[in-house]
Amino acid sequence: MNKTALTAASEDIITLDPKDSIAEGGERWVFRHPDYSHILIKMLKRRKTEMFNRWWTFGHLSQRFLPASRYRSTAKQYDEYRRLVMENLFDPGFELPVAHLYGFVKTSLGYGCLTERITDETGRTAPNLQQRIEAGTFTEADRKGLNRFVARLYDISICAADMGPANFVHGYRGASRPGSNRVPQWVLVDGFGDRYAITARTYSRRIRLRGMDSRFRKGKKVRGLRWCPEARQFEFEDDDRPAT
Numbered sequence: 001m002n003k004t005a006l007t008a009a010s011e012d013i014i015t016l017d018p019k020d021s022i023a024e025g026g027e028r029w030v031f032r033h034p035d036y037s038h039i040l041i042k043m044l045k046r047r048k049t050e051m052f053n054r055w056w057t058f059g060h061l062s063q064r065f066l067p068a069s070r071y072r073s074t075a076k077q078y079d080e081y082r083r084l085v086m087e088n089l090f091d092p093g094f095e096l097p098v099a100h101l102y103g104f105v106k107t108s109l110g111y112g113c114l115t116e117r118i119t120d121e122t123g124r125t126a127p128n129l130q131q132r133i134e135a136g137t138f139t140e141a142d143r144k145g146l147n148r149f150v151a152r153l154y155d156i157s158i159c160a161a162d163m164g165p166a167n168f169v170h171g172y173r174g175a176s177r178p179g180s181n182r183v184p185q186w187v188l189v190d191g192f193g194d195r196y197a198i199t200a201r202t203y204s205r206r207i208r209l210r211g212m213d214s215r216f217r218k219g220k221k222v223r224g225l226r227w228c229p230e231a232r233q234f235e236f237e238d239d240d241r242p243a244t
Contacts, residue, residue: 014107016043022125029109032117032125038174039102040125041112044071073161074113076193077101079202080159097153099189100173118171118187126171128189133165133222140236142170143225147233149186150216154232157208159201162191164220191215 014034021029022040033039081101088094102114120126129146132138146168153160167190172182194201201208216227228235 012106014041014105014112016041016107016109016112018109031112033105033114037123038117038119040115040117041105041107042115043107043109043112044074046110073193073195076159076161076195077190078193080193083159083202084156095185097149097156097158097186097188098192099187115189116173116187118169118173118189120171121184126169128166129168129170129225130165130220130222132170133224138225143234143236145170146186150233153188154209154212157205158188158192158212159194159208160191160212160215161193161195162219163212163215164191165222165225166220167191 016029016031018024018029021031021043023030027045029043029045031041031043033041078101081096081098084096084098099118100116102116104111105114118126127135127137129138132142149168167188168186169189170184170186172184173187201211213229213232216232217229219227224237225234226237227233
């Protein structure tokens with residue numbers, strides 16, 4: 001490879017700094033794409049197997065001896081994304097309930113996953129359900145809309161991995177793209193895909209529905225909102241019900 005090619009390759013790398021992330025979890029940083037406002041870059045944090053030598057849980061053991069297991073959730077998200085698209089390939093009216101996935105991009109921190117950015121009415125990254133509840137901006141109308149979205153997830157039998165409130169976002173999709181309809185909607189931005197060792201959910205609607213029941217029941221609890229397994233919907237806790 002000549003010098004010109006090396007220079008061109010280096011210019012293709014997006015420079016990222018963890019302190020500039022807009023969100024951070026135990027496993028990943030989330031960044032805004034510097035060139036495309038409707039796209040986020042999700043970066044897996046670098047880990048060394050020595051970091052897990054002190055713990056003996058299944059998760060730590062798997063990351064110590066099978067470090068590639070950390071990438072499994074991303075791979076399974078793409079599998080579920082592909083399943084949803086292929087099952088509705090000839091339906092132009094089908095709206096994906098999950099965030100769009102756009103492949104990977106080379107950055108200074110490694111390869112990052114490109115995913116759809118959901119925005120609020122001002123163009124900022126939209127808050128998730130947990131943040132809305134904690135801020136006191138989640139209304140009765142929002143709850144009804146969320147439950148309609150949940151019913152749709154059951155209708156298409158999403159392959160659920162984590163149905164916690166941090167993975168539900170209400171806002172605008174593709175706000176900066178030509179043809180955007182500018183209608184706010186609920187989107188599942190994370191927590192989908194068959195991450196289990198035996199991937200039965202991928203092939204069985206019945207098992208996917210049972211898995212959804214389990215994931216909603218075990219999802220993170222947020223004060224003010226509770227999951228009703230019999231009705232398969234969210235309800236306000238009596239002490240935190242907003243005024244109508």
